[in-house]
Amino acid sequence: MSETNLPQIRLLESVLSSIADLVYVFDRNCRFVYINQALLDLWQKSLPETIGKNFFDLGYPPALATRLQEQIQVVLKTGQIVRDETEYTSPSGIGYYEYIFTPVFGEGKRVEAVAGTTRDITYRQKEKAEKEFLLKTLEVERTRLSELLKQAPAFIAVLRGPDHVFDMVNDHYRRLVGNKDLIGQKVRDVFPEVEGQGFFEVLDRVYRSGEPFIGQNMRILFEREKGELLEERLLDFVYQPLIEADDSVTGILVHGVDFTERKRVEEALEKNTQALALAVEGAQLGTFYCEFPLDKIIWNDLCKDHFFLPHDAEVDFDLFYSLLHPDDRERTRLAIQKALEKREQYNIEYRAVSPDGRTRWINAIGKGYYDESGEPYRFDGITIDITEKKVRERALALLVEINDATREMQNAEATMETVVTKLGEFLDVSCCAYASVAEDGDHFTVLRDYTKGCLSSAGDYELKAFGLRAVCDLKAGKTLIIRDREKETTPEDNLSAFASLQIKAIIGMPLVKDGKLVAMMAVYQTE
Structure with a gap:
């Protein structure tokens, strides 16, 4: 190894030790000859404890160690890349990992070593499992809903497309309309005698507008059996548009009750009331x-x-x-x-x-x-x-407002002043302040603040003036939350800064870099 190559080697080692992926190299005896810091951290071992050892030496489960050693041998013998995934339990717990074993060729295309890269895909496996669970749950709920619709005491049908093609009907609907071939048929073809009574026009309007229609005591004439006289029924029903995620209407849910027979009406109303109560409670x-x-x-x-x-x-x-x-x-x-x-x-x-x-x-x-x-x-x-929805809407509007206000700004201080002002106004607090923490971590300077009905907090402070709790929480990277100073602190806490600034409640958010507190943002209410 020449001295001219040392800087490049050190640079490469530095890069490999700083990335989150696990990087390592095996010799032809399937033993580790290089291990980056990320893998050492996963094992919670030092380099001397691991270098020159194989998976068996490092305590891997025998089945997993055998599989990995065999895959390394495949790369050494064939020069082909091996890709795989595995579950592995480290001192930090169970994780899922994908890895690649790549040949390192020497002279004469002989594989001299095997380089490996492993990536933690635990989150991906969890997402996959969650997705599969949600899909299974959705299918169960869809099946359950379909069965409920079929057994519902009211007549129900689902019409699809602008021509209102029957996609689903329940038994009550079939009993209402008689022995007809419905599924896959257009509603106008099934009930030509209903033309001119206004029902088809209402269906068209609901499909076009996406607005539901509620019909009460609606009179309809139709044939229950072909060739028979028209039969009159009195119905209460709803045409409810079926709207997809992109706001497009794909069909109409028809739901209603035949009020022609009073006894049947009373029974249907009672069951519908119970179903509605369950729906309201569940929703x-x-x-x-x-x-x-x-x-x-x-x-x-x-x-x-x-x-x-x-x-x-x-x-x-x-x-x-x-x-x-x-x-x-x-x-x-x-x-x-x-x-x-x-x-x-x-x-x-x-x-x-x-x-x-x-x-x-x-x-x-x-x-x-x-x-x-x-x-x-x-x-x-x-x-x-809808409180959460409103909060999300307001928060999104705030982000857009801050982005619009700071997009063209070149000065960091002006940008921060805008941010604290917008945030303070949004939260309706007495003060919103941004502070830079000194190198010693014990002093800080409030650079910019927004105030409403109180004195500016701009200036230099000792962190301990805000109490031991503030020192411990903020230096540990935890958000400091004090909802009521009088109830959550005592005179022995020596909160001189709280008194001088008349702080009643405060939220302090630390910015920690490389384990060190470097900046803070706080919002508080005064007495």
Whole structure:
């Protein structure tokens, strides 16, 4: 080895020791002659403990060691690359790894050594297992749903495509329409006598618009058996568009009840009520029911949870409006009024506020029911907690806003000032600050901050002035969270910085590089 090659060799060793993949080399006796740091870390062994040994010497399970040694021999004898995967239990636990054994040729194309590279694919195996589990669960649920639909007390059919071709019908639907060949047939071909009664036109409109249609007490005339007189039935039904992930409509679910026979109606309503209750519970839906005049409201337990109420609370409209955010009360009242006057769906998003100031976003959907004279006699609906959805939307909007505001900035300090300002405004905190930590790790400087109703925190500080908990958590790379200084600390903690800055609650987020605290960002509320 010439001295001129030493820098290149050292560089290569440095690179191989710094990458996450496991890199190693075997001699012709299948013994390790090179091992990078990543593999040593996995084994939790030193180089002297491992160099010159084979898999048996290193305590690999006999079956695995035999397989690996044989694969190395294949490469030595054939000069062909070997690729494989295996499970391996290291001191850190069970993992899954893919590896490649590659020949290293010498003079005369003789294989002098075998180079190996191994990559941890544990996450991939877990994802594969999770995907298989989800697919299996989905198939079970799909089968269960199909069976439930077939056995449902209402008539159900699934129509596919713009021509409304029958894809699935349950037994009740077959009993309703008589002995007909349905699957694969267009609805217009099966029921030519229904042309002109308006049903086909409604199906076309639902398919084009993606909007559901609710039909109540609908009169229809059709042939149950070919050649017989037209039979009249009175139906309540829904045409529900089937919408895919790309928002395209691929079909229509037909769901309804034949009200021609009162006894059958009562039985179907009872079963549907039970099914609806199960669906609401399973879907985490709050429900509300109220009769006219609009005074008392009946809420289920989940609906009361949405509004931070105990389950034994009695609710009326005055209480309901008082639980809403002040900015949402009037528009909610107007939305209910409009829905009832125009006989349209009530669909609104508003905020429920707890006595201690917590906020929850709610999506409420409902409709009115009317008597023969057209007067509303009932107003019912559901509530859905959409707080997480709103938080995601706001967070995404914040990221877009920060990106737009800083895209053209060249100055790092100006960029950070924009970031802390946007974040502070978004979180509605007293202060949002960014600090650089000194080399000693015990002092830091607040470079930029955003304040609202409090003094600026810009300046130099000792980390210990924020207490031992802050020192331990932040240096360990843990987020510091103190929700209430008075409840979570004592005078002995010597939190001088908390007092000078009047901090009541704080979240501190450390930036650790190479095991060392180098910067921090914090948000806090003052007294």
